[in-house]
Amino acid sequence: MPGPRLSLAGTGNVAHELGRAFVANGGHVHQVAGRNPNACAALAAALGAQACTFDAVDAEVVLICVADSAVAEVSSLIPQHLLQAHTSGSVPMDALTPNRRGVFYPLQTFTEGVPAELEDVPLCLEVQDETDRAVLEHLGRILGMQCRSISSEQRKTLHLAAVLACNFSNVLYGLADEVLRSDGMELEMLAPLLQTTVRKAIELGPTDAQTGPARRADTLVLESHIQALHDLPRTAEVYQLLTQYILKHYHG
Amino acid sequence: MPGPRLSLAGTGNVAHELGRAFVANGGHVHQVAGRNPNACAALAAALGAQACTFDAVDAEVVLICVADSAVAEVSSLIPQHLLQAHTSGSVPMDALTPNRRGVFYPLQTFTEGVPAELEDVPLCLEVQDETDRAVLEHLGRILGMQCRSISSEQRKTLHLAAVLACNFSNVLYGLADEVLRSDGMELEMLAPLLQTTVRKAIELGPTDAQTGPARRADTLVLESHIQALHDLPRTAEVYQLLTQYILKHYHG
Numbered sequence: 377m378p379g380p381r382l383s384l385a386g387t388g389n390v391a392h393e394l395g396r397a398f399v400a401n402g403g404h405v406h407q408v409a410g411r412n413p414n415a416c417a418a419l420a421a422a423l424g425a426q427a428c429t430f431d432a433v434d435a436e437v438v439l440i441c442v443a444d445s446a447v448a449e450v451s452s453l454i455p456q457h458l459l460q461a462h463t464s465g466s467v468p469m470d471a472l473t474p475n476r477r478g479v480f481y482p483l484q485t486f487t488e489g490v491p492a493e494l495e496d497v498p499l500c501l502e503v504q505d506e507t508d509r510a511v512l513e514h515l516g517r518i519l520g521m522q523c524r525s526i527s528s529e530q531r532k533t534l535h536l537a538a539v540l541a542c543n544f545s546n547v548l549y550g551l552a553d554e555v556l557r558s559d560g561m562e563l564e565m566l567a568p569l570l571q572t573t574v575r576k577a578i579e580l581g582p583t584d585a586q587t588g589p590a591r592r593a594d595t596l597v598l599e600s601h602i603q604a605l606h607d608l609p610r611t612a613e614v615y616q617l618l619t620q621y622i623l624k625h626y627h628g
Numbered sequence: 629m630p631g632p633r634l635s636l637a638g639t640g641n642v643a644h645e646l647g648r649a650f651v652a653n654g655g656h657v658h659q660v661a662g663r664n665p666n667a668c669a670a671l672a673a674a675l676g677a678q679a680c681t682f683d684a685v686d687a688e689v690v691l692i693c694v695a696d697s698a699v700a701e702v703s704s705l706i707p708q709h710l711l712q713a714h715t716s717g718s719v720p721m722d723a724l725t726p727n728r729r730g731v732f733y734p735l736q737t738f739t740e741g742v743p744a745e746l747e748d749v750p751l752c753l754e755v756q757d758e759t760d761r762a763v764l765e766h767l768g769r770i771l772g773m774q775c776r777s778i779s780s781e782q783r784k785t786l787h788l789a790a791v792l793a794c795n796f797s798n799v800l801y802g803l804a805d806e807v808l809r810s811d812g813m814e815l816e817m818l819a820p821l822l823q824t825t826v827r828k829a830i831e832l833g834p835t836d837a838q839t840g841p842a843r844r845a846d847t848l849v850l851e852s853h854i855q856a857l858h859d860l861p862r863t864a865e866v867y868q869l870l871t872q873y874i875l876k877h878y879h880g
Contacts (some may be wrong), residue, residue, distance in 0.1 A: 483818065484824060485824050485825070487828060490828065492824075524817070526813075530811050530812070532852075532856070533807060533808065533810070533811040533813065536807055536853050536857075537804040537805075537808045537818060538804070539841065539842075540804040540807065541825075542818070543838070543839060543840030543870075543874070545801075546825055546828075547838070547870050547874060548796050548797050548800070549793050549797075549829040549834040550829075551793075553834055558785070560782070561782060561785065563789075563829065563830060563833075563834065565776070565786070566735065566786075566789060566790060566794070567830050568745060568750070569735060569790055569794050570793060570794060570830075571826055572745065573793075573797060573798055576742065577802075578816055579742070582799075582805050583802060587794075587795060588794070588795030601788050601791065610873060614796070614869060614870070615796075618796045618799050621799055621862060622799060624862075
């Protein structure tokens with residue numbers, strides 16, 4: 377499954393991980409284009425691709441994997457007759473300048489040094505011209521991803537939902553970590569519970585999966601927790617707000 | 629590895645799942661004791677055990693798997709010369725009445741109809757008399773669990789941390805689900821992101837794992853999210869509080 381002739385624009389985490397995943401799945405990356413010649417040469421060498429500048433890109437499809445704020449400018453530097461797609465969750469498709477434009481947004485986080493799982497991960501696709509969809513879907517299938525048709529408006533909603541569910545749950549993990557460390561324990565002890573919490577929310581839906589003292593309206597435990605958080609007023613504030621939310625939701 | 633002669637007191641989710649796991653791992657359950665003769669007979673039959681009343685329990689160790697509020701009473705009904713351990717996260721060990729008493733608390737959630745993963749899950753052990761620890765550790769090893777010595781005070785802290793990290797993150801999943809459904813999508817799309825968020829928080833620690841617009845102090849995105857939540861004031865309130873928390877934590 378060689379796929380369409382693909383070039384990557386950008387040398388950050390997303391370019392790195394997508395490139396690595398294409399190569400690992402038998403795909404081929406033709407070029408790596410970037411502003412920084414050293415970073416560009418390094419990633420190109422790692423992927424068996426050619427390093428080039430943005431204006432020298434020549435491929436069936438270019439994935440633009442750069443910072444949100446740079447998407448429009450990089451798009452304008454790449455030859456305008458090519459199919460361009462960016463990989464951002466929050467940039468509208470119309471930030472791209474050519475007629476043949478699209479979005480190729482993998483619903484996964486990319487961290488330096490942590491290989492990204494892409495198999496079975498949703499891939500949010502958007503195209504200006506429907507005839508270009510097949511090329512992007514082909515790339516998604518090489519990666520084993522689940523292609524979904526998602527509009528720019530829906531991507532905004534997805535991003536908001538991801539902030540609520542992921543960025544903010546990480547804040548809660550940090551609050552829990554602080555509480556545990558104060559008593560000689562560590563967040564890792566909760567790892568199985570955290571994974572099960574995610575699994576149950578997906579399988580049962582969050583409403584049916586809710587457990588805990590607020591769900592049971594167990595006021596004795598709730599009061600003892602508030603007392604235990606006496607020296608952590610910001611954590612107590614979060615505790616109160618989310619407890620009130622659960623109490624109102626389940627007990628009117 | 630037949631293990632010590634074990635009886636279970638209780639017929640709820642915890643008794644069911646622990647009993648099933650002992651049998652599945654080559655262990656044996658001698659008796660199932662309970663108040664409700666039908667529930668007791670059904671679970672005993674499923675486990676190849678004998679059904680009995682609390683006063684008829686006769687074993688090397690009895691695991692008391694009943695509601696928190698019933699632990700003390702059930703303990704008083706079981707013969708007092710036996711080693712008793714309860715499986716609750718929030719009940720102190722001293723709610724048990726015999727001299728030989730302990731806690732056998734698996735750090736996992738138990739839901740009816742969802743088989744509980746126990747392998748490599750932390751098992752919080754506490755004993756009144758150190759000579760009884762080996763028996764409880766033997767049971768934990770049969771289940772493939774990670775035995776930890778955790779005091780009643782530490783269990784309270786663990787419970788508080790679990791409420792923060794699990795019960796409250798489930799609330800966030802619910803808020804995200806509501807936002808997604810309003811735009812024709814569903815929480816399942818975020819499943820890989822949610823699992824990765826857990827993994828990164830454990831591997832990197834929550835402080836280094838934090839990402840998102842508040843972490844980057846990206847005020848344009850933050851404002852657009854608050855606007856998008858105009859019709860969901862309670863979600864907006866949670867968004868504001870957790871965003872302020874991240875901004876203060878990372879940007880002073």
